[in-house]
Amino acid sequence: FIDLAIVGTDELIAAGLGDALRRSGIAVVGASRDASKIEWSKSFAKELMAEAGIPTARSESFADAAAAKEGLLRWDAPVVVKADGLALGKGVTIARTLEEAVEALATPPANSGRVLLEEVLEGEEVSLQALVDGETVVALPPARDFKRARDGDTGPNTGGMGAFSPTAVLPDDQAQALADETIVPIAAALKKRGMPYRGVLYAGLMKTADGWKVLEYNARFGDPEAEVMLPRIEGDFAKLLFALGEGRLAEYVAAEPIRFSKRAYVDVVLCAENYPGTPKIGMAVEGLDRLPADVLAFHGATKRGPGGDVLVSGGRVIHMVGSGDTIADARERAYAGAEHVSFEGKFYRSDIAQQEVAVA
Known part of the structure; x- marks a missing residue:
């Protein structure tokens, strides 16, 4: 019997598994297919932000890459090119x-x-996640991530090369107030449209000279x-998510207010050769049995081999x-x-959280 399901990947949420x-x-804990359109359609997200009065970057939506290429005549460089879907x-x-x-318009995924x-937008990026149950929004610890493949924020975009929490750019004690500005209006707009949100809503934010702006949801x-935010949540996390899954989030946090640990966490992602292109796979991962103290290993893309060993x-x-x-x-x-974990072709960025240490 399943008591609680947490839908964790974008394609399953978009497919309506919740x-x-x-x-x-x-x-x-997982948005409906309709409500999750805020992620699987960037155009819908922009429309909803305009409706809810959320500050965001100026944008223009096109039916396809050919139309966007014509539309470039109205734009100056630099410019962001975004595929609408996942x-x-x-x-x-x-x-x-x-x-x-x-x-970029001629290259997948923007060309389809x-x-x-x-x-x-220019500024400092922060990720702010929140538990959302209808119009109840509870902010989680802020974090910063690193999207580019190589040091110095160079190379192609990836699914994320590392992260850290907490961050001086958005201190913990300001998280709820910013969620009230950037997530609560979206939750209200979705409910007004008849697609109430129940799950985790992530806001990618930029602190610009003109204030906070939303990059994406x-x-x-x-x-x-x-990986750096969840370990900082104190109390019974399972009960917290179960209350959200049952639609009792407001009642639960009124009795058990959410608390953040003061402890800091840094995530360095070990990647396979050729990532974010087609990665080389099948190599043995060694060293997981001798990790240093205060180090956790979260498996991202591994499997068990025939002999029980861990493979890329x-x-x-x-x-x-x-x-x-x-x-x-x-x-x-x-x-x-x-350094303790090894596999053929392993690489990682050497500058994760470097800027936070430099300004501390």
């Missing part, structure tokens, strides 16, 4: 020239289906942010998460963990 499980009488975190290109934008052009836990099965293989009293301590432990 709806099917709810029809079976199961408590579900793209495993790889559907966004920041084109520094119009020639780069044309190239609806596409958006968007202004480039995801209808699920962010990855790699979840995808691009982002293992998340090495270090914890400590400070970001500097947690970072040191995460990288120690990264």
